[in-house]
Amino acid sequence: MIEPRVRVPSTARQGEIIEIKTLLSHPMETGHRRDVYGKLIPRQIIHTFTCTYNGTEVFKADWHPAVAANPYLAFFTVATESGRLRFEWIDDEGTVYATEAEITVA
């Protein structure tokens, strides 16, 4: 399985607004495409993305089929304390893709 990619600054100042970039390999099958036989290809997308900072949810996204395949998302959060950021993507089949990143806040 292809691991998710995240870019989080390894260090930040207290209170600094940091940008986090995420990229995941996923077909994000819309459910509107048809195969060569004319049959609808069933929908299979990531419907929820969450980012937790030392256990507290700091960002969440609800996705629909209009989010492009291999979804890219960049967002911001305030660097409050040193610790771990956890990123989770959940798709329609219930599969959870997850990765973590450490941050040191001075």
Added chain:
Amino acid sequence: MPLKPRLPWRRATLVPALSLLLPPWQGQGRLIKGGPAPTPSRGTGLTALRRRRRAKVGMGGSRAGQGTLRSLWRLSACVCVALLALAIAGAGESWRYSVEERRSGYTYLSEENQRLQDDDFANPGLLWVERGHELWQQIDGTAGTSCAGCHGDAATSMRGVRTRYPHFDPQKGQLINLEQQINRCRAERMHAPSYPYESDALLALTTFVAFQSRGLPIDVRIDGPAQPFFAAGKALYEQRRGQLDLACTHCHDRYAGQRLRGDVISQGQINGFPIYRHTWQTLGSTHRMFAWCNTSVRSEPYPLGSDEYVNLELFVAWRGRGLPVETPAVRR
């Protein structure tokens, strides 16, 4: 009575007229290369006259004047070169995506997609490069080794590899491309099963290996034992096929740069493969592209990994010689 044209005008038109008699540049169809510069001779024209006068008089009248003037010319030449170098550097990466008349698919992209390809985080192809890196280090097969076990650090050992494929393989007696080479290493050295063509694993490894040659110019060999396969690839490229009865050369040579419905036709170069293609919403190989093109003209495609496509790959790679490896490129 019609005015007789002055000699310099006549000489200026002589060179282009001569060039029309030269044979067309091989592989580019109708493109005509300019002829050699005319050798300077003791002419009677105005230019020649000025030249002799300059040599006699020295453009300043005295030897000292000559020296000052010469250094002034040298200085201005240096300044011009420096400015040109700055302009090229300032123009960014885009200039090296064109070599003579050969243009990378990058030059046909919108700004957004060019930026996406250049983005060292968000380029979706990099997901496969990372996966390829994992597979490179993974022990697989009964020999108990990994790619890294023989080849070590790919950044060193694989640098330049992508620029030389496909090439003639004496063991096979025919061409071998990068995907086939990877599978051969797996089968013969690692005693591991081959990856199916176009599988995520093979794409990831191919992209990872090709990525190590990023920026280096494509430089395939078409002489010696590779020659008959190159010729076969060229024949395939020029052969009409399918219900639409088109050959590759029709779109990619004759109509490159023009529109095909809502899209712009590129030259069909493969220096960026495997590419992240938006139409496929995933990474794809050269052979997948060839098969897509064949299907587009309603022609039965050859199987992925077939000899026909490997031969075609060599010809198309040679068509793009000098263009930089851009793997993983982003295309529409």
Added chain:
Amino acid sequence: MPLSHTLLSRRTLLRQLGAAGVLVTLGPAGAWATQEMVQQAVRDRIGTREPQPHGVTLRLPKIAETGNSVPLTVTVDSPMTPDDYVLRLHVFIEGNPEPVAATYHFGVRAGKAEISTRIRLARSQTVLALAEMSDGSVRSGAASILVTLGACVEEVWGD
């Protein structure tokens, strides 16, 4: 009745049906989001609140050469303090088969109410963004885009 007269009336009938016929053949039946669907989706999220058309900026290319992946950045003008911050941001794509693209949940810890992503667009349309603020108000912003090759409803060839 003369033949030409029959042909003319058939032609007129075909012309009248033509517009409707083209719409039907554009994709699978019910392929596009209707105005009612879009308005319902908006009401489901912001209720009867009237959006104020300021403070939400969308950065979207003017022309997308492929609808499969269009970069979008939405920024909401807000200090993001405990007294004044963005709760949620909704992105609507009224020209697609489904009217909603995504909902982003912010909060004070976001620091900046801005997201960058890539969306799919089936055809040329206006992308609308609605931001729900902490004081209960709703702000809106929009951007139009021309899509040359649409996504979502194309056939897969099995290539």
